Amino acid sequence: MQFEVTILGCSGAIPAYDRHPTSHFLNYNGHGFLIDCGEGTQMQMAKHNIRRAKLDHVFISHLHGDHFFGLMGLISSFNLNYREAPLHIYGNEGIEEIVRAHFKHAQTVLRYPIEFHVVHPDKAAIIFENSFLTVESIPLAHRIPTTGFLFREKEGLRKILPEKIQQYQIPVGEIAKIKGGEDFIDGNGNRILNTELTLPPSKPKSYAFCSDTCYHEPILDQIKDVTVLYHEATFATEHAFRAKETFHSTTIEAATIAQKANVGTLIIGHYSARYDNLEILKEECQTVFPNTLLAIEGTVYPI
Numbered sequence: 001m002q003f004e005v006t007i008l009g010c011s012g013a014i015p016a017y018d019r020h021p022t023s024h025f026l027n028y029n030g031h032g033f034l035i036d037c038g039e040g041t042q043m044q045m046a047k048h049n050i051r052r053a054k055l056d057h058v059f060i061s062h063l064h065g066d067h068f069f070g071l072m073g074l075i076s077s078f079n080l081n082y083r084e085a086p087l088h089i090y091g092n093e094g095i096e097e098i099v100r101a102h103f104k105h106a107q108t109v110l111r112y113p114i115e116f117h118v119v120h121p122d123k124a125a126i127i128f129e130n131s132f133l134t135v136e137s138i139p140l141a142h143r144i145p146t147t148g149f150l151f152r153e154k155e156g157l158r159k160i161l162p163e164k165i166q167q168y169q170i171p172v173g174e175i176a177k178i179k180g181g182e183d184f185i186d187g188n189g190n191r192i193l194n195t196e197l198t199l200p201p202s203k204p205k206s207y208a209f210c211s212d213t214c215y216h217e218p219i220l221d222q223i224k225d226v227t228v229l230y231h232e233a234t235f236a237t238e239h240a241f242r243a244k245e246t247f248h249s250t251t252i253e254a255a256t257i258a259q260k261a262n263v264g265t266l267i268i269g270h271y272s273a274r275y276d277n278l279e280i281l282k283e284e285c286q287t288v289f290p291n292t293l294l295a296i297e298g299t300v301y302p303i
């Protein structure tokens, strides 16, 4: 089972030190989800061996350019590659207008449909669901309407114990039902309880993406106990005044959110261009939340 995120861009608004604007690629068992699409995202995908063709769902957190300037390039490349499958784009009001205006003035009719899903910036809601995942919007607090995204794995099937299959001579045709929670009736009509035959499924995992945002405690309930939290930490404590002015977070603020929400791992990113060496950002976070990692481009983080 694969549930992992690849960081494609970890920079704040101005790219610096070979860091690119925000983009994350989430892989769930071969199904791809792109979160934000900053300038250069498709080049970063190529560099880090992520196949464009695998992608059907793009989530855009907000309409500051460092989170979507790569979208036109990606949409155009799909078109030049004869894509036919629909592309789903989730984002705040305005993204559809921007994309449609661009292609109108480029006099380009796309070969494939784009389906836009408008996200309500003030209300948490399930905005995507399939048989194995749900995606919830997370209302954040930034200068313009901004939404984080929470990917939650659904509860899996129970695990059948191989020795019980042998002991009770369970036919292959019954196994799926037992994994689904049913009891087994043997050839003599005896009922064998499901709890004797199986173990509970693994705890579902989750990934929360929170960028851009100032320190915002209302998200705590929603992201409580997530496996991995990505939270922006644009500034070190020394520049807390800039964080306030620009509606971004400091290291200590990101770490405090992680600690209060009792998450498993914190990944920080969206680094200001003023930091060449990022260690200071990590070290500050670790004073509050020890299990903090830096988002580094090209690195794959298991969820």
Ligand SMILES: [Zn+2]
Residues within 6 Å of the ligand: 012, 013, 064, 066, 067, 212, 270
């Ligand atoms: Zn940004």
Ligand SMILES: [Zn+2]
Residues within 6 Å of the ligand: 062, 064, 142, 212
């Ligand atoms: Zn922003």
